[in-house]
Amino acid sequence: MFKFGTIGAYKQVRNNPRCKATIDLKNGMVVIPNEANKTAPTPATATLAKGDVYVVYNIIDQPEIRSTEDFVIPTGDHVRAFRLADLVGLPVEISDAVIKDSYSGLAKGDKLVPCDDATDATNKGMWKKDATTASDYKVNLEIIEKTPFGDKGLFCKVVVN
Template identity: 40%
Template sequence: MIKFANIGDFKVAQNFGYLKTPVVLENGMAVTYDLKTKAVALPTATIAKQAGLAVVMNRIDKPETLTPNDYRIEIGEFPRIFTLASLAGHLFDMDDAVVTTAYNTLAVGDKLVVGTDGKWVKSADVSGYAEYLEIVEKTSFGGNGLRVVVHA
């Protein structure tokens, strides 16, 4: 699960809702996007370090979904993505469903970067990354929650 921490952040966020996905995605994952081909993709190791990432944040529109973390954007569907560059300095609330690092090892001040699976992973050194998240608070959002600030 992921959401804007402040409702006004939605007004400044640049988003695209007409791009198709060739892979199954979850809310909170990071992707790259190509407006010419109208498609998103999981980042490669090189692309994950560059600017131009976006976070997936779809409205749950499938009534058969039992919990928010069961929701998937299937192949050929349209993920709603928000560019990290447009959200620099803004906050997200997210749970650990799309974080590959164990929740109990995360702490305030830790940095999260995107892996090649689109999920977030703790990194001790973010000097080579153009966009990343920084944990500012551990919360109970979705069970194991994090409040993060976007650096872009």
């Protein structure tokens, strides 16, 4: 799960609603929209993960969904992909459902960076803790505090290098 920490973020961030999911996605996962073929794949390589990334944040418009944690954007559906670099310095909330690492191992000040398909094939589009190379990524999330968002959530600040 994912949400903006401020209402003003909607006015500031660009989004791409024209591309379609190439795998089943959850809100908060990382994609790289491709306008040429109208797809929104997860970062295929470390180089793509270290570049300009977008986060999935679709509106839950299915009344049969009882819990927001159950919401999935299926392969082939349109994705609302928001450009994270536009949110520099702003807060976002993210749940552990889209984080590779154990929630208990995360703490204030830790940095989360996008997983890439080449080195994390089982965690496509998710976030991972990275203490050593976070500065190599254009965008990372710095954990400010743990929250009850999505049962196990993180309030983070968007950092752009």
